[in-house]
Amino acid sequence: MSFLRQTNRSLIKSLRKVKGWPSLVTHRLHEKFPEMLGHEVQGIPVQLYRHDQNFHTVLSFNHFVEFFSGIPKLDLRVQVEAFSHKGRSLGRNEIVLQRQGALQVDLSGLFPDLDHFGLFSVEMKVRPKFIPELSYLGTLHPHFMTVFLPQDKLSSPQMIHSHKLRQGHLLMPRLHRRPSSLLEPIGDLQNLEFYFLNSSASLINAQLNIFDSGSGQQLGARKMKIPGYGVQQIRLAEKDLADHAKDTMYRFEYLFDRSVDHKKPILFRQFKNQIWSCNHT
CATH class of the missing domain: 2.60.40 (Immunoglobulin-like)
Known part of the structure; x- marks a missing residue:
């Protein structure tokens, strides 16, 4: 029994060490073949939404790539997926953040059948795939703000920055x-x-x-x-x-x-x- 326990512990430790290898390999490939694979956009952030008698949820985006670079040559394509509080997918919708743009989107406008509360994720892609002048930026990470707008007239909008990532694999x-x-x-x-x-x-x-x-x-x-x-x-x-x-x-x-x-x-x-x-x- 102790041998099996020790073997399981060793296996878990090994898996923990290599669990990040897919993103590392992807990163190296993007570095080596940027013209072919394009700019790397890493991670799919998740956040809470509310759609009830107290709050509704608005997503706030700006063209952060242009903000940092000053080069208006890139479109950001944002794919939003929403889930019920029990984890059932409610669908996906794509919005495009135009060059030099900013955008606020009411989540209920994208998903008419929102639950009272749940989770949503945001995935970003860039078009065109690669612009040499922007290669110095390296890996891009999605950025947006989640705004909880109160239904009453007393409370102020509540804003939260979203940077925790969706995990597609099963966890040990x-x-x-x-x-x-x-x-x-x-x-x-x-x-x-x-x-x-x-x-x-x-x-x-x-x-x-x-x-x-x-x-x-x-x-x-x-x-x-x-x-x-x-x-x-x-x-x-x-x-x-x-x-x-x-x-x-x-x-x-x-x-x-x-x-x-x-x-x-x-x-x-x-x-x-x-x-x-x-x-x-």
């Missing part, structure tokens, strides 16, 4: 523990809503641990299963917050049984004056 089991640096004052809050994103194709088990930041005492835990490319919402309503003293400061910790790239849940908080804010945790 590996416990990952991530403490959050946030402290949340209970006395000011009406709701806390956590959105856990599974950026991989694997089913993952996750857990939210809640602590009193002063005493270190664990106040609660919420377990969840998140399907591939799915999103799980954990909501702490006013009645849950009322179980603790008003001067309590919450501290959080997240557990994952696989190493997903998106390890920071998106937290929306509603204050007692009804104003919303959100951020990575």
